[in-house]
């Protein structure tokens with residue numbers, strides 16, 4: 001689906017609402033069923049007692065003309081009506097509602113995106129399956145957990161991706177089943193559910209896990225000495241004895257980027273913290289707190305440069321226009337794993353607010369924004385990320401390149417979502433109101449490879465940022481210098 005459900009805050013909010021609607025609908029379906037049932041339960045005892053009386057002394061009963069007449073009429077009329085009553089289906093409007101709303105359900109593709117996001121987070125933050133399924137994320141316990149259907153689904157998806165990790169998820173399924181009874185929509189009984197899981201996992205050739213679940217089922221069997229069951233058990237046991245356990249794919253060493261995302265760089269605090277209050281009038285009135293992270297290439301954090309109202313205002317402008325972000329690749333816009341987010345451009349001259357922010361940036365970084373791209377507002381949902389990349393365009397192929405980047409953090413991210421510079425060993429946490437600034441190019445006009453950077457996957461929360469890429473055209477000294485080259489006019 002083009003919409004990106006799992007990684008989109010708005011889409012997930014919509015699903016929460018939709019599920020609430022489904023529950024409401026199911027509940028009114030239950031009400032209708034109940035009303036029908038109540039009616040039956042009320043009249044049946046009356047009918048039964050009259051009937052019993054009649055049966056008790058049949059001849060006496062029908063020899064009374066009143067009884068006889070009433071019986072005849074009932075048999076002709078009432079029972080036709082009961083027939084109609086039984087045939088009239090209940091809850092048609094609720095069924096209709098559901099059929100219509102079904103179009104809004106996530107698709108298979110949406111689910112695949114969710115699986116791969118879960119796996120991405122597991123890898124990126126080195127999370128154990130046990131922790132994840134119990135709602136422990138980076139050591140923090142959340143009020144959330146996965147049930148056997150969830151862990152089984154992830155395992156199944158991972159079989160082709162990483163058989164070892166798939167096995168870990170199936171093991172968790174088995175653990176869960178030991179301790180809980182699954183509430184399936186159809187309400188199968190426990191023994192049957194266990195057999196279904198055992199069989200499914202057996203089909204994927206995870207023999208010892210299947211055996212564990214099978215044994216759980218055996219405990220519940222009314223005839224646990226049933227030869228068919230026992231022979232099946234010994235078959236699985238035999239297979240499991242010869243099973244070569246697949247280890248998770250050799251834990252590949254984490255990349256420098258991943259190490260940064262986990263906050264594991266040995267990092268000194270800022271080289272220098274100072275107030276920037278030099279020339280522009282605005283700054284003299286409201287000096288900006290500036291923290292230098294790296295001097296060459298220059299990487300700087302400006303603290304508290306946007307107010308809450310400004311951030312909210314910009315977010316309001318952007319929100320209705322968010323679209324899944326594209327990465328420029330081979331001159332075509334593609335949707336890739338590389339960048340998972342939703343974004344939109346906002347013109348700097350859009351309104352007073354954006355105008356004011358533009359001035360702030362120019363003052364802050366002492367650069368001319370003429371000809372630079374508009375603001376780009378980005379929202380990352382869970383699992384959303386922007387892998388390590390450069391902001392500049394291929395070396396010398398373009399007329400105007402992105403000399404510098406200003407990246408504003410519009411909110412705090414509960415877990416994950418830092419900006420990482422793997423070649424500089426720097427991790428910058430998202431902090432509402434702060435701006436990160438760096439030069440992508442060197443003074444001589446060549447691009448600077450050391451500025452490789454990316455946005456880490458969001459583990460808990462959501463991340464809003466906006467960027468201002470600053471064009472070198474009105475800013476670069478090397479362009480001035482070129483004028484003095486011999487063959488320049």
Ligand SMILES: O=C(O)CCC(=O)C(=O)O
Nearest residue numbers: 386391418419454455467
């Ligand atoms: O999300 C981040 O922290 C990085 C964003 C980024 O590098 C970009 O938009 O170019």
Ligand SMILES: [Fe+2]
Nearest residue numbers: 389390391453
């Ligand atoms: Fe970037």
